[in-house]
Amino acid sequence: MNPSTALARVLVDELLRGGVTDAVVAPGSRSAPVALALAAAERAGRLTLHVRIDERTAAFLALGLARASGRPVPVLTTSGTATAHLHAAVLEADAAGVPLLALTADRPPELRDTGANQTIAQPGLYGGAVRAAVDVGVPEAGREEAQNRYWRSLVAKALLVARGALSGDPGPVHLNLPLREPLLPDDDADGRPDGPWSGRPGGAPWTEGAAAAPDRAAGTGPARTLVVVGDGPPGLGRAAGELARAQGWPVVAEPSSGAWGGSARGGALLLGVPDWVAAHRPERVLVVGRPTLSRPVAALLADPAVRVETVAASPRWPDAGRSTTRVGALPAPGAPADPSWRAAWCTAADRVGAVVDGLLDAAPGLTAGRIARDLVAGLPAGALLVLGSSTPVRDVDRLAAPRPDLTVLANRGVAGIDGTVSTAVGAARVHGGPAFALLGDLTLLHDLQGLLVGEGEPRPDLTVVVPDNDGGGIFAQLEPGEPRHEAGYRRVFGTPHGRDLVAVAEALGWPAQRLSGPGQLPGALAAGGPRVVVAGTDQRAEAALAVRLRSAAAEALRGD
Known part of the structure; x- marks a missing residue:
């Protein structure tokens, strides 16, 4: 040899x-x-x-x-x-x-x-x-x-x-x-x-290791604790969610955190209402994973009136605002919080959820926000959902009702749009049941080769749903979308691609269809994969809807 x-x-x-x-x-x-x-x-x-x-x-x-x-x-x-x-x-x-x-x-x-x-x-x-x-x-x-x-x-x-x-x-x-x-x-x-060239007897690995047992901190600290769970190991997110339920702490969790099923719906919208936050400010925020989606969450973590504690088991921990006062393991359970603390967050989340649903249902035509909400609501129990970075994961985070019976993944480590189709295909192969992905149009185009499946390999049961706003629609909701930047917006931010994504997907061997209205989404999801489902939307209309959603959330919580 x-x-x-x-x-x-x-x-x-x-x-x-x-x-x-x-x-x-x-x-x-x-x-x-x-x-x-x-x-x-x-x-x-x-x-x-x-x-x-x-x-x-x-x-x-x-x-x-x-x-x-x-x-x-x-x-x-x-x-x-x-x-x-x-x-x-x-x-x-x-x-x-x-x-x-x-x-x-x-x-x-x-x-x-x-x-x-x-x-x-x-x-x-x-x-x-x-x-x-x-x-x-x-x-x-x-x-x-x-x-x-x-x-x-x-x-x-x-x-x-x-x-x-x-x-x-x-x-x-x-x-x-x-x-x-x-x-x-x-x-x-x-x-x-x-x-x-033989290995250890019995097929054992050459060197085995045991998981380290982190030193758990004693006590639970201030009663008015909010748990913020970002992207990270799902087991840690689930453990944080279980601790929060036992303690009576509200949770604001990102969809891919592992704790999203127990999160307050629309937590980012809640935290975007300054008057409500001032009246319900937590004494402590327990941060688990890497919160990356929401500016209101980042603003809360930077608030000097809030004690920020980060859960980590290594020298690497998230602290983008450099506000962490303590790093350690999840705290041990203690006396539960006053039930009114969690109840206030749940009531506010219900109010915001109701106005979100009303605005999404009333918006004319197809909107990315409604697609995100309806997609999450319409998935079968046990399904896998892979979310593209940029707008899709944020729409689910702000607008969808959290579900504990879904597995939600997203490449939020460095939050790039590259390789997301391939990530979804790989995750679908492991999942073993129906899998779905919600991707922006540029995210799909960035990884079209991910639709190519190797010769002799089974095709994934994956349905890819694509709100197609013909370019980089998220920028319409950020500073580059402001009227003062209109002259250069379309050229370097809006970046229209002008492609028929149904035809593109079909050219790569995937059945594809275009939705003409939100009522067609349930049938498209039930058809099974591999499949690409495209829904045309409008960048500027999406940006205007985002403004209305923030205003409606503030109105729903006025005086609370």
């Missing part, structure tokens, strides 16, 4: 022993030994392999698989610029705490800095975005036992670090794999490596 093949087979065997069930490959020559080892594992029934023709799409597919499953997912590329196309997904995995494993094949050291084909400086390529980065070293003949122990230990450690098993801080890991020719196997073996 040549050295490159030996490394590849040991690496794949140890990945499987460590709990990896899915892997993603983008084709290439230098990565051939690992790709062939992964294919052999698939033939043996030990792995599900996903093949994509584009490295960026492959990376975001792996991100979706890892995010929905909670398991590390490797994505393999060849050398050169192929490795650069993983960077956006690595950045998202870093900020969102997703266990992505970047495996980049490389030229051996003697070919670096020589002008050799497809050779760049790959060690350290992803900088501080990864939890660990290792330039593995070139496999050599005659050092079987030592290399086997090194490779297996290295892979096991990479999986533990990616999971955050010891730190509580999951995230991406980069293994750079310099490989010399020959790159193709020189034997007939097609199974687990044996002899000097």
